[in-house]
Amino acid sequence: MKRIAIILLLGTALPALADRVPLPANTPASYPAECSSCHMAYQPALLSANDWRRTMAGLKDHFGTDATVDGPAGQEIASFLERNAGNAGKLGSAGEPPRITQTARFIRKHREIAPRYWNDPRIKSAANCEACHRGAADGNYSEHDILIRELRR
Amino acid sequence: MRALPVLCLMLASVAAQAETAQQIGRTYAAEATARQAGFAPSAKRGETFFHQRFANNDKMPACTSCHTDSPLNGGQHAITGKAIRPLAVVANPERFADLAKVEKWFGRNCKEVIGRDCTPAEKADFVAYMSEVR
Numbered sequence: 001m002k003r004i005a006i007i008l009l010l011g012t013a014l015p016a017l018a019d020r021v022p023l024p025a026n027t028p029a030s031y032p033a034e035c036s037s038c039h040m041a042y043q044p045a046l047l048s049a050n051d052w053r054r055t056m057a058g059l060k061d062h063f064g065t066d067a068t069v070d071g072p073a074g075q076e077i078a079s080f081l082e083r084n085a086g087n088a089g090k091l092g093s094a095g096e097p098p099r100i101t102q103t104a105r106f107i108r109k110h111r112e113i114a115p116r117y118w119n120d121p122r123i124k125s126a127a128n129c130e131a132c133h134r135g136a137a138d139g140n141y142s143e144h145d146i147l148i149r150e151l152r153r
Numbered sequence: 154m155r156a157l158p159v160l161c162l163m164l165a166s167v168a169a170q171a172e173t174a175q176q177i178g179r180t181y182a183a184e185a186t187a188r189q190a191g192f193a194p195s196a197k198r199g200e201t202f203f204h205q206r207f208a209n210n211d212k213m214p215a216c217t218s219c220h221t222d223s224p225l226n227g228g229q230h231a232i233t234g235k236a237i238r239p240l241a242v243v244a245n246p247e248r249f250a251d252l253a254k255v256e257k258w259f260g261r262n263c264k265e266v267i268g269r270d271c272t273p274a275e276k277a278d279f280v281a282y283m284s285e286v287r
Contacts, residue, residue: 039233063232064212065265124234131234 021045022139024084030073031080038065039127040137042100044081048088051098052081058097101126109141113151122148174242174249178280184273192274199282202275209268216266224286241286249280 021043023031032041044052056078059067069077092104100106110126118126129136132146143153178194185192203224206214213219213231220228224240239245249255259279263271271279 037235037237038230039235066261124229125232127232128234130236 019141019143020139021141024080026080028076028080030069030076034069034073034077036137038067040130042129043139044084045086046091046100046106047081047086047094047098047103048091049082049085050088051091051094052085053078054096055098056081063097117148117151120148172250172252174280174284177249177252177255178277178284180252181273181277181280185277188272189274192277194274194277194281196278196281196285199278199280200286202279203282207267210266213266216262218266224283240283242284243287249283255280 023041023043027041035041047055055062056074059069059074068074086105090105093102094100095102117123123131129141132148132151133141134145134147135142146152182192182194185194203216203220204222205216208214218231219237220226220240225244227239228237229235230237238247240248242248259271259276263269263275
């Protein structure tokens with residue numbers, strides 16, 4: 001009986017855990033300071049180490065913007081992202097330049113979203129996680145906590 | 154006696170942090186004066202500059218593309234949709250309080266929107282407008 005209860009508990013807890021991607025506790029202050037003005041501070045687990053390396057090497061032309069981070073802060077951020085990067089096998093390739101939204105994981109998780117939503121003025125861009133995932137900055141991507149009512153599960 | 158050095162340190166750290174928009178504006182005005190004798194910052198010119206459209210970046214032709222027509226309002230990044238807090242000091246006291254941060258964002262945004270660095274005079278006018286707008 002106890003075992004069944006544990007299995008049931010695990011069954012409900014695991015899917016929720018899979019949608020929790022918090023920033024590591026040791027995130028350096030330089031990361032949000034340098035990387036969360038134009039977009040949210042994406043959690044390092046959302047890209048593989050190799051894709052973070054390529055992203056940081058290409059900041060001079062970061063999706064059309066010069067987002068160079070000079071000096072020690074740039075090195076600190078790069079090593080933080082690589083150290084805490086996601087599993088390359090599970091994420092799949094992020095393309096060139098690497099985009100979180102091109103990883104197999106992102107595409108699979110969003111396959112039920114009709115294409116028109118990505119241009120919806122409430123959302124504006126697939127890079128705007130917080131338009132739908134209210135708790136994205138805190139690493140909460142649960143499909144039950146979606147701001148756009150008709151997309152909520 | 155022991156309290157004295159601590160007090161001095163505290164005062165020094167407060168002084169280092171608390172740059173005001175007025176101080177930052179004066180820094181730019183001094184730079185502008187060195188290039189052009191008799192320069193005086195103008196919030197009115199800053200306002201015109203804030204609304205001016207440039208032919209450099211069709212996604213962000215003006216400051217207002219992300220910051221809206223009024224610096225008293227919060228804005229939204231023209232590409233990513235990320236929320237941006239107001240630029241006017243009266244609406245957001247954290248603005249223009251750290252010269253390094255102000256320089257970083259003039260550096261990035263002037264290049265991105267206008268396609269060149271802003272001049273010290275443009276920066277002085279801009280800071281005057283953002284400090285005075287109500």
